[in-house]
Amino acid sequence: MINICFHYLDQHFLGQLDEIFDFHDFHQLVLHHFNNPFDYRFTLANKELDLFSRQSFARYQSLLMNGVCILVLKRMSGGGFLEIPVLTDIILQDLERAVQQIPTTNNEERPCQICRENTSCMKLCCNRICKVCFGNYFAHSTFKLNCMTCRRQVPYGQFFISPEFVRALESLNEICGLMNYIDCQICHCGSLVVNEMMED
Ligand SMILES: [Zn+2]
Ligand SMILES: [Zn+2]
Ligand SMILES: [Zn+2]
Ligand SMILES: [Zn+2]
Known part of the structure; x- marks a missing residue:
């Protein structure tokens, strides 16, 4: 099976294809999640997929x-999309080091909330999460530290140690917040893509 994840805004849609699939199978999968695919742009590895051409x-x-993520953006009339990879590049480059700085504790009774295997974990609000699972979790929550149990958003400074790293994350959020009118998406393939709304 090939698992494909469609990210649209804060949502993730998981779809499956057989190992051998054709244009029609992929099209059906897209239609299953997006009734009117003409309204969206589908991007993969920074390339826009043309869903309607067999070629x-x-x-x-x-x-x-297997495991790829397709980033879906709402198509805006006349709008292109603009990438601001600088901040996300900084964040992704430093993420590993920032995570390494966080202390873990070993608790055989309370393994990682995600893999349920690793017992050496970091504390994240109500849960414990291992360093292996953290990267995916963080990207999938669009770089927010949402508690998987109580849903509270944990301030970066309460989790990460490095003040510079916390600041980089905060400015990224600020940019996304300022651009309220823009779909702001971060994908774990490392690109932050904003879908620019054009003025009428
Ligand atoms: Zn996803
Ligand atoms: Zn884990
Ligand atoms: Zn919590
Ligand atoms: Zn991705």
Whole structure:
């Protein structure tokens, strides 16, 4: 099975394809989640997928591997989309180091909330999470520290140690907040893509 994740705003839609699939199968999968695919842009590895052309499907089919994420943006009339990779680059580059600085405790009775295997974990609000699972969790929550149990948003400074790293995350959020009118998405393939709303 090939698992494909569609990210749209804060939502993730998981879809599955057989190992051998064709244009039609992929199209059906998209239609299952997006009634009117013409209203959206589907991007993968910073390339926009042309869902309606068999020819272009042949070119990107090999990118549709198990575990890929397709970033979905609402199509705006006349709008392009603009990437601001600088901040996310900084964050992704420093994320590993920032995570390494966080102390873990070992507790056989309370393994990681996600993998349920690793017993050496960091504390995140009500839960414990291991360093292996953290990266994916963080990207999927669009770089927010939402508690998986009580849903509270944990301030970065209460989790990360490095003040510079906390500041980088805060400015990223500020940018996303300022651009309220813009769909702001961060994908764990490392790109932050904003869908620019054009003025009428
Ligand atoms: Zn996802
Ligand atoms: Zn884990
Ligand atoms: Zn909590
Ligand atoms: Zn991704």
